[in-house]
Amino acid sequence: MVSGGTDAELTRSAQGGDVGALGVLLQRHEAGMRVVALSLLGFGPDVDDVVQDAVLVALRRIGDVRDPAAVGPWLRMIVRNACRSRLRSARTLVPIESLPLASTEPTPEQVLDRHASRDWIWRAIEELPAPIRMAVMLRHFSTGVTSYQEIAAVCGVPVGTIRSRLSHGRAKLAEALRGTASAAHGDAAALTEASRREGLETLAEAERGRFAGVLAERWSPDVALITGGQRIVGHDFLLRGMEGDLDAGVHQRLRHVVASQEIVLWETELINPPDDPEHCPPASIWLMSLEKGMVRELRLYHPARIAAAA
Structure with a gap:
């Protein structure tokens, strides 16, 4: 330089x-x-x-x-x-990275x-x-x-x-x-790609009825779920929640992943069954804190549903 x-x-x-x-x-x-x-x-x-x-x-x-x-x-x-x-x-907070700037298609x-x-x-x-x-x-x-x-x-x-x-x-x-x-x-891109693959595999295993195995392998037995102001420890609540959604016909599609060494963000789209389109919010945020590669804390958040125009 x-x-x-x-x-x-x-x-x-x-x-x-x-x-x-x-x-x-x-x-x-x-x-x-x-x-x-x-x-x-x-x-x-x-x-x-x-x-x-x-x-x-x-x-x-x-x-x-x-x-x-x-x-x-x-x-x-x-x-x-x-x-x-x-x-x-x-009253409107605009992330600075979304401001319009002149740009061209990047070369390799x-x-x-x-x-x-x-x-x-x-x-x-x-x-x-x-x-x-x-x-x-x-x-x-x-x-x-x-x-x-x-x-x-x-x-x-x-x-x-x-x-x-x-x-x-x-x-x-x-x-x-x-x-x-x-x-x-x-290599940050490799770290995020590895997390993306893990997210896809986690959701696929859940669809196959094998979410308990994923929890046992990759999540701390004392993992804390934080949602709606509650703190719930252990796998049982996570397992019941996932299985309950699947039994109701609700599926998740991974949309976006951000990963650091100790904090991982998965953003998913929630797909409700046709006969119950309001069963779940449209999206879910999994914000996970890791320790020695295991999830030790999950903050689960559902962004507010955008009201339809009158």
């Missing part, structure tokens, strides 16, 4: 997988990003949140920069869009570069305390639970606690990114 290089040189290095080069760019342009946030939001905690979010967006989307010399305006555009989004609707080389960056950020996420890591994973990598209210419901803590955890988590990740990111890291 060339720490004293031009913006264009550093951007090309970052697009080639050098996260440290991106860190230098962020150090160089952080003041300008903060000025944009202050000019639109005024002084307050939202300024730090927006700048920290922009750092994570830059990590994920540096490959979208078409003019490497114009990376400064690109970073400020991310901040500006995020600020305007917050100002448009104080860009896909590999982004995988390397993703591996690096997962290494940083693994170093966060478990409660903060859980909130960050839900907010930035889940598809079904992203609002502060939903994350608070899943984690069983007040919304203010989630705001604090996310702010702390973003700050730690942004700090790590702005530093040197040259340490070795694991």
